[in-house]
Amino acid sequence: MKRRTFIKLTSLSPIIINSYMMAKDIDEKIWTTILEVQNILFPKTSKMPSAKEFGSVSYLKQNIDHQTFDKDDLELILNGAKIFAETFPEFFKASKSDKLEIVKQANESEYGNSWLNILVYYGIEAMLSDPIYGGNKFQSGWMALKHKAGMPRPKKKYGAKIDL
Template structure:
């Protein structure tokens, strides 16, 4: 058996729908993107007396794990990645600011149509992490459910995304 060289692999990748679909799901997301997303999630959903924060419900990890699923909307993933990059470019001083200034920056970002769409999608996935079944990686120790006195439904999922049990 001969190993496949890079040139052959690239040629096959360019011509095969199978390899193209693998490439679509195998994005290498820079750590700076995840850092931006995590920080903005925390500004969007900070802890209050009644509610946990994005970090408390493991929102970033939920997003990272679920974004690798073939069921995750690839347009959303592209928006999340590109939006974080645009946010970093426009607001490079964000990480040097205190919480109040970061809130004002996020508020200012929401005035830009593209970043408003990015923030909206970020809120969507952060809330999903807060209220999903913990099997999906968010809602750590059911803290989101407990904060709203949610009574969990039965039966609970035994595996993720329609996997056969």
């Protein structure tokens, strides 16, 4: 029954994204939902940091305000989080194994699958990007994978000119 509810709500609960919406204007409950789900998608292991540890949400918060961030992706991320929280309110108090089952349930719908895919996409980006962009805290993603960063590393975000 929950999967059907999730599908129905996808058409009824759009968040209107306007060109002036900033990360600071987004309800903290949405960020909490995204982080909780990403922590299931990217759990802490003996070798890998969790989504919280590598800064998945701080990465999103810092980058969604930039003009190059895809507004369709932003709409899917925010609407999906709102709908997920409304459809599965028990998720937030569930055990880790129950949370995984709820995420699997959400993944059964086309919309839920799209939402989870976009969270994985931006989670990987946050884990592996240069820390200047707000993710990969303490280079934890790089260290877990024994990755050596390319040189030169960015000194400013998004190709901004550096004054010499």
